[in-house]
Amino acid sequence: MAGKIKSITNPKLKLHILTPEEVGQIHTATLDIIENVGVRFPSRAALDIWEENGASVNQETSIVKAPGALIEAALKNAPPAYSLSARNTEQDLSLDGNHVFLGTDGCGVEVIDIETGQRRRSAWQDVADIARVADCLEEIAFHWVAVSAQDCAPERRGLEELRAVWGSSTKHVQTESIYSAREAQAAVEMAAMIAGGREVLRQRPVLSIMQCTAPPLGQDGGSLDAALIAAEAGLPVGFMTMAACLTTGPASMAGTLAVGNAEVISALALIQLAHPGTPVFYAAAQTASDPRTGAYTGGGPEDFLFGAATNVLADFYDIPLSMGSFATGAKEPNWQAGVDNSLSTFMSSVAMSDMLLGVGLLHGSRIWSYEQMLMDCEIFNTIHKMIGGIPINEETLALDTIRAVGPGGNFLAQKHTRKHMRDLFLPEYMDRRPYNEWEEKGDGARDWARARAQQILATHQPDPLDPRLSAELKRIIASVEAS
Amino acid sequence: MDHELYRAMAQSIIDGDADLAEQLARQAVDTGIHPLEAINKGFVTGVNHVGDQFSCGAAFLPELVMAGEAMKRAVSALEPEMVKRGARRQVYGKVVLATIHGDIHDIGKTLVGTMLTASGFQVFDLGVDVPIESILAKAEEVGADIIAVSALLTTTMVRQRDLIKAADERGLRPKVKVMVGGAPVTREWVAEIGADGYSEDAIGAVKIAKQLLSIPA
Numbered sequence: 231m232a233g234k235i236k237s238i239t240n241p242k243l244k245l246h247i248l249t250p251e252e253v254g255q256i257h258t259a260t261l262d263i264i265e266n267v268g269v270r271f272p273s274r275a276a277l278d279i280w281e282e283n284g285a286s287v288n289q290e291t292s293i294v295k296a297p298g299a300l301i302e303a304a305l306k307n308a309p310p311a312y313s314l315s316a317r318n319t320e321q322d323l324s325l326d327g328n329h330v331f332l333g334t335d336g337c338g339v340e341v342i343d344i345e346t347g348q349r350r351r352s353a354w355q356d357v358a359d360i361a362r363v364a365d366c367l368e369e370i371a372f373h374w375v376a377v378s379a380q381d382c383a384p385e386r387r388g389l390e391e392l393r394a395v396w397g398s399s400t401k402h403v404q405t406e407s408i409y410s411a412r413e414a415q416a417a418v419e420m421a422a423m424i425a426g427g428r429e430v431l432r433q434r435p436v437l438s439i440m441q442c443t444a445p446p447l448g449q450d451g452g453s454l455d456a457a458l459i460a461a462e463a464g465l466p467v468g469f470m471t472m473a474a475c476l477t478t479g480p481a482s483m484a485g486t487l488a489v490g491n492a493e494v495i496s497a498l499a500l501i502q503l504a505h506p507g508t509p510v511f512y513a514a515a516q517t518a519s520d521p522r523t524g525a526y527t528g529g530g531p532e533d534f535l536f537g538a539a540t541n542v543l544a545d546f547y548d549i550p551l552s553m554g555s556f557a558t559g560a561k562e563p564n565w566q567a568g569v570d571n572s573l574s575t576f577m578s579s580v581a582m583s584d585m586l587l588g589v590g591l592l593h594g595s596r597i598w599s600y601e602q603m604l605m606d607c608e609i610f611n612t613i614h615k616m617i618g619g620i621p622i623n624e625e626t627l628a629l630d631t632i633r634a635v636g637p638g639g640n641f642l643a644q645k646h647t648r649k650h651m652r653d654l655f656l657p658e659y660m661d662r663r664p665y666n667e668w669e670e671k672g673d674g675a676r677d678w679a680r681a682r683a684q685q686i687l688a689t690h691q692p693d694p695l696d697p698r699l700s701a702e703l704k705r706i707i708a709s710v711e712a713s
Numbered sequence: 714m715d716h717e718l719y720r721a722m723a724q725s726i727i728d729g730d731a732d733l734a735e736q737l738a739r740q741a742v743d744t745g746i747h748p749l750e751a752i753n754k755g756f757v758t759g760v761n762h763v764g765d766q767f768s769c770g771a772a773f774l775p776e777l778v779m780a781g782e783a784m785k786r787a788v789s790a791l792e793p794e795m796v797k798r799g800a801r802r803q804v805y806g807k808v809v810l811a812t813i814h815g816d817i818h819d820i821g822k823t824l825v826g827t828m829l830t831a832s833g834f835q836v837f838d839l840g841v842d843v844p845i846e847s848i849l850a851k852a853e854e855v856g857a858d859i860i861a862v863s864a865l866l867t868t869t870m871v872r873q874r875d876l877i878k879a880a881d882e883r884g885l886r887p888k889v890k891v892m893v894g895g896a897p898v899t900r901e902w903v904a905e906i907g908a909d910g911y912s913e914d915a916i917g918a919v920k921i922a923k924q925l926l927s928i929p930a
Contacts, residue, residue, distance in 0.1 A: 339897040351901065379898075435715075443714055450817055476775065521773040522825060523914045545882055596896065598778070683838035 235321055235401075236314075236611075238330035238579055244617025245580045247538045253546050256488055258347075261298030263447065263492040268293040271449035271500070272453050281505050296496065304499035307506040309547040314372060314466060315434035317424060318400035318693065321713040323371055325511070325584045327589040331371035332610050334364055334603070335591035336406050336680050337558050338377040342599040344683060349597060352377035355393035357479045360590070360598065363683055366690040369607040374440075374587060378600050387396025389707045392420055392437070394551045397700060400693050402584075403550070404438040406470075414439070414456035416710050418463040423702050424695075432464035436499035440513055440552065443493035445478035449683055450614040454500070461501045461508040469497040470513030475532060478517040483532055483539075490516050498549070511584070512544040528559030528594035529570030537578035544583075556588030556594045556606050562639050563602045563676055568590065572609050579613050604679035608659050613656045626650075658682070715746060716815040722787070723800070726759025728778025733784040734819040747918055748791035749800050754927040756787045759830060766796035767916075776822070777916075781831030804835040805858055806858035806926045809851050811843035815871045818865035821894060823862060833917045834859075845876045852880075860885075861892040872896050872904040894918060 248256075263269075271277055272292040281287045283295035283304075314323040341352045352512035356377050364370040373393040382390040388407040395403050408417050421437035422428045439460040439577050440451035441466075449469075457467045471490030473479035477484030518532035519525065527533070537555055544551035555578045571588070578586055588595070589610075590603035598668045620626075631646040641647050659675035661668060695703075718741065725734040733755065741751040753890065766772035773924065779887040808829055812822045819841045826838045837855055839848060860880065864870040868909050873893045880886050890909040893902075903911045910921040923930055 337867070351899075374832065378867040380867055384871055386866055444817060465835065477824075481775075521775075522767075523916060524774040524862075525914050594896075 231365065231635050233321075233368055234613065235323070235371045235513055237323075237332075237371060238582070238614050238617050239328050241580065241582055241617045242491070242621075244619050245538055245577070247535070247581070248542045249575050253542055256275040256484065256491060256543065257438050257491075258544065259484075260491040260495065261301060263488060264296050264301055265298055266295065267447060267492075268295040269313045269496045270294075270444070271454060271493060271496075273458075274450065274456045274538040275458055276449070276451075276500055279458075279500060282462060283396060283503050289468040294496070299501045300503075301495060302466040304502040304506075305495060305547050305549075307502045308498065308510050308547070309507060310551045310552070311418050312466065312509040314402040314404070314434045314438055315425070316372075316400055316678045317396065317436060317466070319434075321371075321401050323402055323585075327550075327582065328546070328586065329584065330579050330582055330585050330586060331584065332369050332589060332607075333372045333404060334360065334370060334374050334376045334431075334550075335588040335595055336376050338373035338598045339380070339598055340596060341377055342592075342600070344680065344687065352392055352598065353381040353542035354379035354394055356598065357391050358398045359687060360600075360603075361398035362688045362690055362692055363600065363603065364589075365401060365692040366686045367604075367607055368432040369588065370401070372404055372585070373485070374697045375403075375405055376590060378407070383392050385413075386710050389416050389420065392417060393700075393703045393707060396420075396691055396703070397695050399536055402436065402438070404440055404468075406440040407444070408439060408456050408460075409441065409450060410452040411455035412659050412710060414459040416669045416706050418465065419459060419706050420703050421465065421591065422463070423520070423699060428463065435465045435509070438466035438468065438511075440458060440470055440511075441497070443469055443471045443473075443490075443497060444566045445471055445493060446489050447492060449493070449497055455499070457501060457611040458504055461505045464508065466509040466511060467498075467501055468513040469494045469513035470515060470554070472515045472517065472554075474516065474526065476521060477524050479516070483518075483535060486516055487536070487539060487543070488520075490514060493671070495547060511536070511550040511552050512540070512547065513559070514540040514552075515553040515587070516540070526559070528557055529566065531573075533570075537574050541578065541581035541583045550584040552585035552587060553583035554578075554588055555583075555586045556609075557591055558602075561597075563605055563679075564590070565688045567602060567605075568609075571606055572612070575609055576608075576613050576616070579610075580617055587631055600683035601676045601679040604682050605659050605675060608657060611658070612655065715754075718744075718746070719751075719758070722751065722755030723759035723762065725785070726756050726780050726783050727762055728781050730777060730873060731779075731783040733785040734783040735790045738787040742791065742794045742912055746796045747800070748798070749802065751791060752788065752802060759784045760784055761927070764832075774915075777831070778827055784831055789926055791798075805833045805923065805928050807835045807837070807855055808859045808861055808922065809837045809839065809857040809862075810861045811839040811856065812841040812846050812863045812865075813848075813869055813876065814844045815872065816864050816866055816869035817841045818863070818895070820859075821865075821896075821915070825918045826892065828915040829861075829901040829922060830918050832923075834919075834922060845872065845879050848876065849879060849883060850886065852908060853883075858887055859890045859892055859922055861894070861922075863893070865897070866897040867897050870895060870902070872907065873898075873902075877906050877908060892918065892921060892925070 252526040473490035560566035
């Protein structure tokens, strides 16, 4: 039986981060960049498409300069709303602008082992285990490949990861780890097998593909080829910018927004030129590099602002957004992780980003922690409650009850209280015990979160894949030859 | 008179003003100042100052990078005169630097190159997506002391191991040290593949390079 999925919807809170004039300024700057500075598209297939559509293409440098009108016209073909399908139809996700869905982070390289507490290299079984826990949690709506299956051959790794997730969960899979034409072809074949054929897959994309841009102002050739193949099959395709103030973007946030925007919308325009009407999404996780070292930070006020501002841009282009939130730079689940993940997720949620990424990884998306995963879900639950706002009506104003209690009494024994007490938020990983109990037991949120994950791993059995289907997936993967 | 010029040289580095640094270098050549004097009494003082400021947290990475770029311009303006006089600037060592085959991520690698250059290493930056064979051939050609190789993807990081194996087979090691870097690289990975050193950032990379060649910090 598939679990229900919790999402943020009908928000009562609003945030005004950019005025329409400011969005216009960013858009104008973006088109200026694409038209006059250009974006690098190192892929034969991509350059041909640009050339056919009248963009200026430098074959030597792979730099494409496309007129603003071409970009704008291409983007108009992108559907404003669509659904991400799941193996179980009840878990389909409607990207309609009125839902915020949560996904795991990716793609980590180490795991804090749930039994030993030791940090170790990630492997295929970790991908499957994490997906199984995510399958059980109502807060997690879809999967990214959380960690890298480093015990699998590099040329088949991305596909083995897909097999691990599909074998462990009925929820939608968005992979960020397929970046060659060959792997993309096999991934499409696997997805078609899950969906029940190529044509069904077009209607019910059980897989979406996310590619990273190569900032500043570049794309990765293999990623472009993979995205074009996925788009041809009708899979939703997104491009993510991780432009960072100071290093891969200007020190100013506006400039970094424009650079990242140029990368993303030029790539999405390419997809629309090649396959008009393909469902596409904007993806982003901009940040500010640490000014002292240039290091990736995974948190900070700039990240939080980017989280909210990017949704305004995606809305301007009328396409869904997959936004990096959570994904703290902290080395362990601690104060920094709490601040980073709460604020980043609040900002991108209140702006109604369609998809949120980042649950479970530490140290700038490098180290997986089950404890962090469960605590991230609690952050999401807290924000879910907050964005619901304060309902004001006769029932909630509770005048009759207030009258009955009068000055000096208490509300504990009131019927109204009994009826509404469960509307109040009850945390799982906040310590509200008496001081003495805390002192005696010496445990805390991390222990409770770990115990919960252990319990899920010990007990949760997802709807299994048909063994024949499973064998087919293995066959497809095996057919991909070593490079 | 010369003293004032040296001070201006140092300041041009501190200000990260590459144009001015180059202009002052030419001025030194025109007035007959020995290029090594210009470097050691002028420009290097500026580099050291920025380095000190950086170490105590007062200067930021872009200042370090700009100082490095200005230094590079000054030195290359002095180069012809050094050749003419048969003078040679002492370098700590030669580093062949690349992002490995299959990987196009270049910012971290380039930053390491800038920092190593600014710190007195001679760097041969081969760029991105470089085959192992080309890296090793270049190392042999220039007589490298260090090979430094970056990877951002777990699928390309495995090629760092291949590079080390190939370097061993060609008998390059232990004379040539191999440093690795990139986001997925961990201390455990470095130990497993038997690399000589790694760092999580560009500043650390300079420290490691100096350690590997037994140069005082």
